[in-house]
Amino acid sequence: MIAGQVSRAPQVRRSPAGVPIARFVLQHRSRQRAAGREREAVCSLQVVASGSALEGAVAELAVGTAVRVSGFLSRADNRQGEYRLVVHADTLEILQGVVDA
Numbered sequence: 001m002i003a004g005q006v007s008r009a010p011q012v013r014r015s016p017a018g019v020p021i022a023r024f025v026l027q028h029r030s031r032q033r034a035a036g037r038e039r040e041a042v043c044s045l046q047v048v049a050s051g052s053a054l055e056g057a058v059a060e061l062a063v064g065t066a067v068r069v070s071g072f073l074s075r076a077d078n079r080q081g082e083y084r085l086v087v088h089a090d091t092l093e094i095l096q097g098v099v100d101a
Helices: 052-059
Strands: 002-014 020-034 037-050 066-077 083-094
Touching: 002 037, 002 052, 020 052, 037 052, 052 083
Parallel strands: 037 083
Antiparallel strands: 002 020, 002 066, 020 037, 066 083
């Protein structure tokens, strides 16, 4: 589970089987404790939300929307041979107010 703000609006397409697939970028920022000290955790992750169950929530997303996503991490390959992580969303919750996860 990770929370943050949408920093790139969703792009929605349909798979050859007709399944809706949305991709957007989530910007996370929080304070965490590690080795007895507080530190800032910052990252941007691409989120992939597929299926009609998430289609309604994705339709409400815009840049700046605070959300909480739960799902799993997976590797995404790109054409240059680099690997990056994406979050495949199982649930997507739109939050009110300030995000802190």
